[in-house]
Amino acid sequence: MERRRSFPDVLAGGVFVLIGGAFVVGALGYELGTPLRMGPGAFPALVGAAVITLGLAIVIKGFIAGEVVSFGPIPWRAVAVIVLAVLFFGFTVEGLGFVPTSAVTALLTTLASSRVRLLTAVAVAAGLTVAGTLIFVIGLQLRIPLWGPWLGF
Structure with missing residues (x-):
């Protein structure tokens, strides 16, 4: 063996x-x-x-008990978009606020896959934004503004 x-x-x-x-x-x-x-x-x-x-x-x-794994091509588009989304969130959450930053970040990460349609991506982003707001801002009471000063709110 x-x-x-x-x-x-x-x-x-x-x-x-x-x-x-x-x-x-x-x-x-x-x-x-x-x-x-x-x-x-x-x-x-x-x-x-x-x-x-x-x-x-x-x-x-x-x-x-290793197994031989063959790697396919690296999905560079997905890697780049997800890194961009994380950087966007980190640099803009205080200025834009949690809601718009979460929405854009979720939309970008959902669109990292080439198989996702735009309407599905928007629905996922909306759901994740609502869930994130309920969990982190309301439930855990993180001190992150919902709407940031860059938007004039």
Whole structure:
């Protein structure tokens, strides 16, 4: 029986370990507290440890039970549009406000696929904007203006 190693699994698991490690290192700058009175660093430390564990499991799976995966062409359009959407959100959320920035970001990411029609993309963007507003601005009470000063509101 031949054992194959899966480089994509090992690489993905390694990225998970690095991200989890960054969370744990960042959490150590805050007070961890006790199990009954957790401090602000406890949750990021626990999430980081969970991500590290998941990453190590993926690395082990890649070494033991890897499978040959053939990659197709890289969808450069999707990569570029999603990166552009994330940058747009980061640079404009304070100036435009949450609602218009979320709508444009959701529309851009939906249109990253060449198979999505414009009407479907608009419907998805509207739904995600409403859901994001309800969850983050109203539910979690993040201090992000719904409409920003660039729009004159």
